[in-house]
Structure formats: C-alpha cells, structure tokens
Amino acid sequence: MNRFVKLLNFELSRFMKIYLVLMIVTFIVQITGMIVTANSYMAEANKMIYEEGMSQAQFIEQYGAMSFLGFARGLWFTGPIAVCAAALLFYIFMIWYRDWFGKNTFIYRLLMLPTARLNVYLAKAISIVLMVLGFVSVQLIFLPLENSVLKWLVPVDFRADMTVGQIVKWDYLSMLVPQTFTEFILYYGAGFMAVSVLFTAILFERSFKWKGILLGSVYAALSVVIMISPLLAMNFMDQYYLYPLETLGLEVVLGLLVTVMSLWMGNYLLTKKITV
Template sequence: MNRYLKLVNFEFERFVKFYLVLIGVTILSQIVGLIITSKSYMSRANEEIYVNLMPQSDFLDQYGMMSFYNFSQTGWFIGPIALCIVALVIYVFFIWYRDWFGKNTFSYRLFMLPTERINIYFAKATTILLFVLGLVALQILLFPIESQVLKWIVPPEFRMDMSVLEITGNLYFLYLLFPKTLIEFVLFYGTGMVAVFVMFTAILFERSYRLKGILFAILYVGISFLVTMGPLLIDTFILDNYFYPMELFLLEVGAVLIVLVAALWIGNKLIKHKIRV
C-alpha cells in the first residue's frame, strides 16, 4: 500500500503544474466572466430605464431577471469546464505515453520498480480520479463565491437568486458532474472510471503489440462498448421493451461490472507479461 501511495503521489506531482493552470483558468474565467456579464446586464438596464425611459416592469418582462442561469449559458462559464474535461481526457492517454516518448525511456525504470506492476495501473487511474474530483470540488466552492459577486453587482429588484441545487439542475451536463444523490454519484463517476480502465487497457494493448495492438485496442473498445450497451440494445431492438426499467437498470449495472472486471483482468495480464519497455 505504501508503494502504491508513493506512485499516486509521484503521478500527481508530474501533472500538478498544468493542473494548477487549469484551476487558475477556471477561477479567472468564471469570476471575470460573471463580472462582465452582470455589468453588461446592468448597463442595458440603466440605458433602457434611465435613457429610453422604459418602465422597470417592461424591462423585466422583455429581458428577464439576472440570475446565475444566464451566466451559466455563456462561454465564460462553459468554456473552462469544457477545457478541463478535454484536458483530462487527453491526460488519460498522456499519463501512459509520456513514459515512452519523453526525453528518456522512463517506462523502463517505472516497470523495474520493486512493486507489483498493477499498482502502476491503479496509481494512474487514482490520479485521474483525484484530478476529476478536485475540479468538481473547486466548482462547488466557486458557486457560492460567484453568487455573492452577482449580489454585489446586480440589485435585488433585478436579480433572481438560485441555490447550488437549482444551478446544477438547470444544465444537463452540470447534473452529470454534480449528482444529487450518493447513488447517482457512484453510478456516474463509477461509469466514468470504468471508461478510464477500458482506455488504459486499450493503451496497454497498443504498447504490448504495437501495430497489431492498435487493431486489438479498437476491437477491445468496441466489444466493451457493445457489452455495456448490450442490455439496452437487446431490449430496444429485439425484445421490444420487454424489461421493466429496474430490471434493465440492473442488467446495465451487471454489464458495466463485467466490462470492469474484464478490463482489470486483461490489463493485469498485459502489464505483467506483455508490455514492452
């Protein structure tokens, strides 16, 4: 366990500088964007009400009240979140391939460490999970701060306050990032981690067999996808919605668990016996 934790710490430190950049971009973009969006709204309100002499009620009917929902529709808010997601998806590949394509053949030293090779696999996956949860926690902390900034700029008569649950419930992708229940959290992030394990194992296929490994990796990912979606596809196109929703849900959970076990078992075999350094 001690060696595993050291590997996690090692992997974390290798990415932490770029990770801090992502955090900085997220904070700066959202705070600056909220200020710009709020001031733009108030500037329009002042122009319409005090210059064009539009009644306040008419302005609110036409433009609506300012809320965090308005800001959440802008690139200032969505942009850094999308950037973080794309960066972490790329890092799923980079966390492996930099060991082979860096200035030195670091993979040789990494796999020669006095520890089970599967610990390297789990350490990289744990690092990805920690980065994801860290960015999610950052966004949760930003919500009340940004709500307070909105209150400072927009007067109550022009503002509609929203709770964190209301904010995350208005955008579907936010609902996926911030589940409302523990079960949903386990399902969403558990499924995401299974996808990471599948990609890790696909990468190990490529690293183990090189050109042939690319074909193996594509076939493996395709089979994993079909197994995962199998119950839903069979129920929809073959059995004509035969299963009850709860039965279909349990079948999907079972399929995901099969994919998870297969990914770990194949990944363990590859990293122990087939990987080329």
C-alpha cells in the first residue's frame, strides 16, 4: 500500500505544474469574462434607458435580467472548463506515452519497481480521477467569488440572483457536481470505467504495435457495445421487459464487468506482454 501511495503521489506531481497553470488560467478567464459581460450588460442598459428613453421595466422585459446562468452558458465560463477537460483527456494518453518516448524510456524503470505492475496501472488511473475531482472542487470555490463579482457590478434591480446550490443544478454542472452520493458513484464510476478502457486500449497498442491499434480499437468498441446493449435490445425488441430502475441496475453491473475486465486485461498485458 505504501508503494502504491508513492506511485500515486509521483504521478500527481509530474502533472502538477501544468495542473496549477490550468486552474489559474480558468480563474483569470472566468473572472475577466464576468467583468466584461457585466459591464457590457450595464452599458447596454444605460444606453437604452438614458439615450433611447426606455424604462427599466421595458429593458428587463426585452433583454432579461442578468443572472449567473446566462454567464455560465457563454464561452467565457465554458471555454476554460472545456480546455481543462481536453487537457485531461490528452493526458490520459500522455501519461503512458511520455514514459515510453522519453529520453530514458522511463516505463521500464517503473515496471522494474518491487511492486505489482497493476499498481502502476491503478496509480495512473486514480491520478486522473483525482485531478478531475480537484478541478471540480476548485471550480466550486470559484463560483461564489464570481457570483460576488456579478452582484458587485450589476445593481440588484437588473439581476436575478442565484445561489451556488441553484447554479450547480444546471445542465452539465449537475454532472460535474452530482446532487446525491448515488449520482456521484454513478458519474465518477463511469468516468473511471472510461479511463480504464482507454488505458487498456493503449496497452494493446504498446504490446502489439500496429496490430495493437486494431486490437485496442476493437476492445474499446466492444466495451461500448456491452454498455449500450440494453439500449440496443430495446430498439430490436417489440416490447422491453425491464423497468427503468432495473435497467439502471443492469447498466451498473455491465459497467462493473467492463471495469474489471479492463483492469484484468491491463494487468495481463503489463505482466505478460510488456517485458523489461
């Protein structure tokens, strides 16, 4: 266990500088976006009211009161989140390939450590999950700060206030910040499953080179087919015999099956097909 923790800490520390930069950039862009958006809204309000003679009620009726939700739908808010998501998606591949393509093929040093090779696999996978949770946690800290900037720049008569609890229930944020423990397990369990499938597909490529690309693609496609098999059955059958809750239970079982299969196959490839 101690060796696994050291491996996990090592994997996290390797990405930490870029990770911190992404967080800082996210905060700067979102705060800047809030300032620009709020000032633009108030400039339009002043123009329409003081220059065009529109009443405050007419302006709000036509343009709507400014709310955090309107800002959260814009590129200023979603853009940095998308960049962070893309960076982590890229890092899912980079976390393996940099060890092979570095100056000293560092992967062989990792695999020669006196610990189970599965620990190397798990340390990389769990580091990805922890970084996702870190991004979400920091975003939750940013939200009340950005909400305060909105209240500071826009008078109360021109805005529709929202609490942080109301904000995180909206659209994709409700997936990043699950409302119940069950949703948390389902969403982030599905994320861990996806990471394990991609990791195993990468190890297929590393084990069998060009043939491995095909094998990895087939494995990933098979995993997707397994997960959507209840939906496929629903389309092909005239009558679907499972209730929604039973379908959810079946999806959970299939997800666990795919995850365990990915971990087993990844461990097999690391121990039997990749030699040092």
